[in-house]
Amino acid sequence: MVATSPVRPDAPLHEAVARITGMLRDAGVPSPAADARWLVQGIAGVDPHRHPDTPLPRAALPALNDAVARRAAREPLQLILGTAPFRALELVCRPGVFVPRPETEIVAGLAVDVAQRVGSPAPIVAEPCTGTGAIACAIAAEVPGARVIATDRDPAAVHLARHNADRVRRGVAGPPGFARAATLTVQTGDLLDPLDPELRGHLDVLVANPPYLPADDRDSWAPEVAAHDPDTALVGGADGHEVVNALLTLAARWLAPGGTVILEIDERRGADVAGAARHAGLSSIEVARDLTGADRAIVARRPV
Ligand SMILES: C[S@@+](CC[C@H](N)C(=O)[O-])C[C@H]1O[C@@H](n2cnc3c(N)ncnc32)[C@H](O)[C@@H]1O
Known part of the structure; x- marks a missing residue:
C-alpha cells in the first residue's frame, strides 16, 4: 500500500492520470502514461481519454491506490488488472x-x-x-x-x-x-x-x-x-x-x-x-x- 493517496477524491480523471503517470515515471515504469490510463480505466471502469472531466468515483480510490503501488513496485499491469x-x-x-x-x-x-x-x-x-x-x-x-x-x-x-x-x-x-x-x-x-x-x-x-x-x-x-x-x-x-x-x-x-x-x-x-x-x-x-x-x-x- 502507498502511504498517501496519489489521487485526491473526486479528482477529474485527467488529473488522476497525470498524477499516477508522475508516480509511475518516478518508479522507473517504462510506459507510465499508458499504464496510468489503463489502471484508471481498469479500476474506475471509465475511459479517461473519452471522459477526461468525469470525477474519479470515490469508491474506486482505495483499489486504485493499491493498484498504483503495485505497479510502482513493478508488478506487471496484466497481473494487477487480471487480464x-x-x-x-x-x-x-x-x-x-x-x-x-x-x-x-x-x-x-x-x-x-x-x-x-x-x-x-x-x-x-x-x-x-x-x-x-x-x-x-x-x-x-x-x-x-x-x-x-x-x-x-x-x-x-x-x-x-x-x-x-x-x-x-x-x-x-x-x-x-x-x-x-x-x-x-x-x-x-x-x-x-x-x-x-x-x-x-x-x-x-x-x-x-x-x-x-x-x-x-x-x-x-x-x-x-x-x-x-x-x-x-x-x-x-x-x-x-x-x-x-x-x-x-x-x-x-x-x-x-x-x-x-x-x-x-x-x-x-x-x-x-x-x-x-x-x-x-x-x-x-x-x-x-x-x-x-x-x-x-x-x-x-x-x-x-
Ligand atoms: C514463453 S511462455 C509462452 C506462453 C504462451 N504461449 C504465450 O505466448 O503467451 C512458454 C510456456 O512454455 C511452457 N513450457 C516450457 N517448457 C515446456 C515443455 N518442454 N513442454 C511444454 N511446455 C513447456 C512454460 O510452462 C510456459 O507456459
Whole structure:
C-alpha cells in the first residue's frame, strides 16, 4: 500500500492520470502514461481519454491506490488488472503463468493466416508451450473448423489455458467466441508428448512461443519479468535454444507434408534458427519481423 493517496477524491480523471503517470515515471515504469490510463480505466471502469472531466468515483480510490503501488513496485499491469488483450480477445492472467506479450499477437496472426489457407475444413493445429492459452485461443476464435491441441508441462498454465478456452468458447472473452466448428483441448505434458500418436505426420500447423532466452540473460531482465514470469517459461536451456531446436525436430516428424511450423524466436538469433530449421530438414524457411523490424518468428515447412 502507498502511504498517501496519489489521487485526491473526486479528482477529474485527467488529473488522476497525470498524477499516477508522475508516480509511475518516478518508479522507473517504462510506459507510465499508458499504464496510468489503463489502471484508471481498469479500476474506475471509465475511459479517461473519452471522459477526461468525469470525477474519479470515490469508491474506486482505495483499489486504485493499491493498484498504483503495485505497479510502482513493478508488478506487471496484466497481473494487477487480471487480464491482457490478445488480438480480439481478453485473456485472464494469473500469477505464476507467463503474461502474453503484444509481439506474440503477430506470431498468432501468422498461424491464423496459414491455418485459414490450409484448404481443409478441419485444419489440425498444435500449440505446445501454451501458457495462458493465448495463441491457441486466438486460432480457435479465428479459424473455422480448426482442431487445436495445446499443451504445457506446467499444470497451473494448463488450468488457466482451459479457463481461457472456456471463456472464449462461451463468447465472454471477446466478440467472436469460437469460430464455426472449431475445437480446442489443452493437455498437460512435454511439447507434443500428450498428442494422440495418430496425429503424427498429420499436423497442418505447429505454432509455439517456447522459452528461448539463454540462462545468462537473467541479470538483464526488467523487474516485471524477473520477479513475475516463471523461469521455466523464459529460459530455453543454457544457450536458450534447446526447446526451439526440439520443436524444429518434432516439426519435421509431426507436420503433414507441406505443413507449416511457426515459432517465436529470440530477435538476436534469426540466422541461427534458420540454420537449425534447415538442419532439421525443413524447407521454405523465412524469418518474419515484428512491427519494430526485429526478427520475431521462424516460419518453415515440411517438404512435400
Ligand atoms: C514463453 S511462455 C509462452 C506462453 C504462451 N504461449 C504465450 O505466448 O503467451 C512458454 C510456456 O512454455 C511452457 N513450457 C516450457 N517448457 C515446456 C515443455 N518442454 N513442454 C511444454 N511446455 C513447456 C512454460 O510452462 C510456459 O507456459
